[in-house]
Amino acid sequence: MYRYIGNKTKLASEIVDKINELVKPNSKIADIMAGTGSISYELKNRGFQLFSSDVMTYSKFHLIVNLTMNEYPKFEKLDSEINFKSKIPLNRYLECLNFLNNLEGIEGYFFREFSPEGIPENKSPSRKYFSSENSKKIDAIRKKIEFWNQCNFLSEKELALLKHTFILAVNRVANISGTYGYFLSKLSKNALNKIILEPVILNNSSNNINHVVNQGYAEEISKNLTVDLCYIDPPYIKRQYAANYHILETLARGDEPIAEGKSGLRPWRDQYSNFCSKLKIRDSLKTIIENINTKIILISYSEDGLLTIDELEAFLNLYGTVKINIIKYNRFKSNKSTLAKELNEYLIELHKN
Ligand SMILES: C[S@@+](CC[C@H](N)C(=O)[O-])C[C@H]1O[C@@H](n2cnc3c(N)ncnc32)[C@H](O)[C@@H]1O
Structure with a gap:
């Protein structure tokens, strides 16, 4: 939709395929850091019922249009x-x-x-x-x-x-x-x-189920959510x-x-956002995981993130079974950059105890 840090438009098909694999058709899916709404939009097209939110006001307007207006x-x-x-x-x-x-x-x-x-x-x-x-x-x-x-x-x-x-x-x-x-x-x-x-x-997809759009912190919104799967795409820098x-x-x-x-x-x-502070990420993730009523949490995270994948895995292991999927991704690279061209984007499944 537009240039937005961490926008998942280019990874949407992989992420949505994974969600399709993990839950039954027509399931209830929460997307609680929905940003431009790229993942919610694809999920709507695949027939799921969405509960989408973000802390930013502009995101709420994008979500209302993309999810609720046919x-x-x-x-x-x-x-x-x-x-x-x-x-x-x-x-x-x-x-x-x-x-x-x-x-x-x-x-x-x-x-x-x-x-x-x-x-x-x-x-x-x-x-x-x-x-x-x-x-x-x-x-x-x-x-x-x-x-x-x-x-x-x-x-x-x-x-x-x-x-x-x-x-x-x-x-x-x-x-x-x-x-x-x-x-x-x-x-x-x-x-x-x-x-x-x-x-x-x-988006005049035939999926007219009542999608729910909200604005607020995921830490709060998760208290009132009962869904089949919760997708979390937090800031990683x-x-x-x-x-x-x-x-x-x-x-x-x-x-x-x-x-x-x-x-x-x-x-x-x-x-x-606590997710932009290495010291606060775990506290916020803990709150969300404990608050939300769901069996499966799917988290997007980047190899360039504040936490390493090992740190994240060790933390999530406290709450259930963890499986890590890797998507290879071409990083935006300026001519002078010494960073590797290919980047690992993680899609982490947490099957809660
Ligand atoms: C990586 S972006 C999401 C990108 C989105 N999947 C997309 O494709 O546009 C992270 C989003 O999390 C939101 N955010 C950060 N901390 C949050 C929090 N604690 N609760 C809710 N939203 C939060 C930001 O406003 C931002 O839109």
């Missing part, structure tokens, strides 16, 4: 705002995007904090996450969506579809090298393109998602937080 909503309450020509839901979605794409840009929070012409509130040098033109457009679109939301003109699904579409569009023009941890010093070719909201194609994707979180929440320091990060500690 048809376009009607945007019925926007009749007072948009002069719709069509009654067909897809066309109304397109008209809505057209309306947003044609808004006049405004000099708002994104322009001030994240554009070359802006003067950040904390007087840091201007930041270059987006071109000035795109920042103004982003401000106009943000403001309109938030206004519609505050007026209750949007259903939960309509809001999710607009935010999901918006975030994908913003990612296409961001002046970054992968994450929003910092911006590039010169505007890249992508960043110079004009931001355009493009329609997303919904020190980089916190809340810090590295702060701009997506701000778009998802629709707020205007203080932009701190030179890089303009939102205060992000309320979404801190």
Whole structure:
């Protein structure tokens, strides 16, 4: 879907094949660190019932769209705002995007904090996450969506579809090298393109079972889950998602937080992950394993992770039988890198006692 640390799109078929092997058709599967939703999406297509969640707000919107929306909503309450020509839901979605794409840009929070012409509130040098033109457009679109939301003109699904579409569009023009941890010093070719909201194609798989989407810490959510298998794809390096994707979180929440320091990060500690700290991973895993009502836990982990596979295996052995599957994976490698090209990605089965 988009560049996201640890995104499993390229490994999805191996992971989903393994899940297929371990449980019966139509089983209940939890995906409690679902990120962009790539694994949940594939599992939905294979007929499973999903209980998907993540601590980040943007993830919730991606999950609502990818798991629970098989048809376009009607945007019925926007009749007072948009002069719709069509009654067909897809066309109304397109008209809505057209309306947003044609808004006049405004000099708002994104322009001030994240554009070359802006003067950040904390007087840091201007930041270059987006071109000035795109920042103004982003401000106009943000403001309109938030206004519609505050007026209750949007259903939960309509809001999710607009935010999901918006975030994908913003990612296409961001002046970054992968994450929003910092911006590039010169505007890249992508960043110079004009931001355009493009329609997303919904996953109209015949699997209409009620999938459940939530937002929250896996340590908490696991308390209320009874499933046949729980898939866990934790962060494996020190980089916190809340810090590295702060701009997506701000778009998802629709707020205007203080932009701190030179890089303009939102205060992000309320979404801190224990999985980015070698000292805290085991405590959190223990909580999840003990909380969740399931027989099988399947964990993705990387050879580059904070814990070695031996450390992880020794720990998981305390809770049941462990089996380790290895998927060979081509690592992204810069020319100067001395790291090996091939990387082991682990898929660890824990069959609980
Ligand atoms: C490796 S990524 C998951 C990638 C996902 N499978 C995909 O393909 O996009 C890890 C995710 O875990 C989330 N996360 C980190 N700690 C968490 C926690 N304690 N509870 C819930 N989610 C957490 C992050 O926000 C991030 O989206």
